[in-house]
Amino acid sequence: MHFFELKDGVLHAEGVSLETIAEQVGTPTYVYSAGTLRRHYGLMRDACDAHKGALGEALIAFAVKANSNLSVLKVLGAMGCGADTVSEGEIRRALKAGIPASKIIFSGVGKTDAELAFAIQQGVRQINVESSTELQRLIAVVKSLKQDPTVSGRVANPDVAIRVNPKIGAGGHAKITTGGAGDKFGVPVEEALDLYAVASSSEHVNPVGLACHIGSQITDLTPLENAFKVIRGMTETLREQGHTVTRLDLGGGLGVPYYGETNTPPPADYIAMVAGVLDGLNVEAAFEPGRLMAANAGVLLSRVVHVNERTDGRRFLVLDAAMNDLMRPALYEAFHDVKPVRPVDGAALPHDIVGPVCETGDTFARDRELAPLKADDLVVFMSAGAYGAVMGSEYNTRPMAAEVLVDGGRWAVIKPRPTYEDILSREPIAEWL
Structure with a gap:
């Protein structure tokens, strides 16, 4: 469910025309719907609350890596959402957006000592430990902080969960499967049991539970x-x-329905399944949805540069958005529905949808059936609110896409597009040159 709909023949984000945003902000631009974010969080919250007996006061912690824009985090945090983070930077973003440390989970296989120390001093809810080596490093960091005379205040033992690799991998692509035997995340069952015992015997950490995440874009429960x-x-x-x-x-x-599928399990069915598995355990559950909350809450707005109809019959729809703006098709062969902002008449024709980056990999789709479009027409990539802007770059010295939040009839630029002067000013030339 999302709030991107045609009104008076023009695609709108809630109450705002995408043509208006394109005129005032330019393209390419990510546009997010606050109403969609709230709706998706509400569906998860209602489902969890319906199963409190099995799930306790379940925490829903948005996976910040899916969309780390401060305004997006602010919308979710205001509803009580927590944050699943994988770096000090993401912890800082969650805190700045008003999400309390008590609702922040710190995950990831390569946390540095400095990041661990920062998380401990901020008092995050828990640190998910992913290896024996990391557990020993974490214990050493806690001990060091307690002995450091420059550290103000009492250093509390951090709550930790041991991340388990159950050797059950799933997901929409091999690169986003995280629970298989050969994946880098977590430890096998027997090792996790041993690590829990080690943590329990330590004076510097407080083991509270187990963690598990087997992949992304899973459409089978x-x-x-x-x-x-x-x-x-x-x-x-x-x-x-x-x-x-x-x-x-x-x-x-x-998973989310990128293709408009109807067989993707709804959150209510997912939470009911979890409640059935955990019934009687008397634990507090935590969930870390990212794509589920943000994907359909955002679109990437782009403009047609021109249509290249070659003599060999191929038709290239060349856009001003590129792989540096939306990496998923190039990286994962991912599908995104492409829609004109103002629908056009005419029989659908096969198009290769491409961007201006100097690589063949800068191709969003092959032989996509679209009604005839022309230069300056506006299009959107649907379901682009997750793993879109966060994976952007300035490859080919292309300014990164702007980001806009729409909330009813209000809208604001929540990340401006950098100017070329901004980009070049970040690179001081070596003084001897």
Whole structure:
């Protein structure tokens, strides 16, 4: 569900015409719908609240890596949403957006000592530990902070969860599958049980639970259910061994309908499945949706540069957006529906949709059926609110796309497009040159 609809023959974001945004901000520009973000969070919140008996006061922690814009985080944080973070920078973004440290989870396989120290001093909700080496480093960092006379205030033992690799991988592409035996995330079941015991014996960390995330863009609940059953069994084993387990971080990964599919499981069915698996465990669950919350809450607005109809019959729709603006098609062969902002008449024709970057990989789609378009027409890439702007770059010295938030009839630029002067000013020339 989203709030990008035709009104008076023009595509709108809620109450604002995308033509208006293009005229005043230019293209390419990401446009986000605050109403869609609120709706998606509300669906997850309602589903969790309906199963409090099995899930406790479940935390919904938005995966900041999906869309880290401060205004997007502010919209979600104002509704009570937490944050799943994978860097000090993301923690800082969540805090600046008003999300309290008590609702911030710190994940990731390569946390530096400095990042761990920052998270500890901020008092984040929990740190998800992904290896034996990281656990030992974390313990050493806590000990060092406690002994450091320059650190003000009491340093509390951080709550930690051990991330499990259940050897059950799933997702829309091999590069976004994270729970398989060969993936870099987490540790195998037996090692996780041993690490929990090590953490329990430490004077410097407080083990509270287990964490698991098996992949992204998952449209079948079966692998998720199987993974969560592994986590339930581990919880029971740990308790039998005398350990306390009060939280289960179940990650994210539920897919969204990029193609307009109707078989993608709704959040209510997903949460009901989880509640069935966890029923009777008396734990507090955490969920880390990213794509589910943000993908359909955003579009990438672009303008047609020209249409190149070659003598060999191929038709190239050349846009001012490129792979540096939306990387997913080049990186994952991902599909994004492309729609004209003002629908045009005419029979659909096959188009190769491409950008201006000097690489063949700068191709969004091959042989996509579209009604005839012409130079200066506006189009949007749908479902672009997740893993779009956050993966952008200035490749080919192209200014990154601007970002706009729409809320009803109001709208604002929430990340300006840099000027060429901005870009060049960041690179001081070596003084001897």
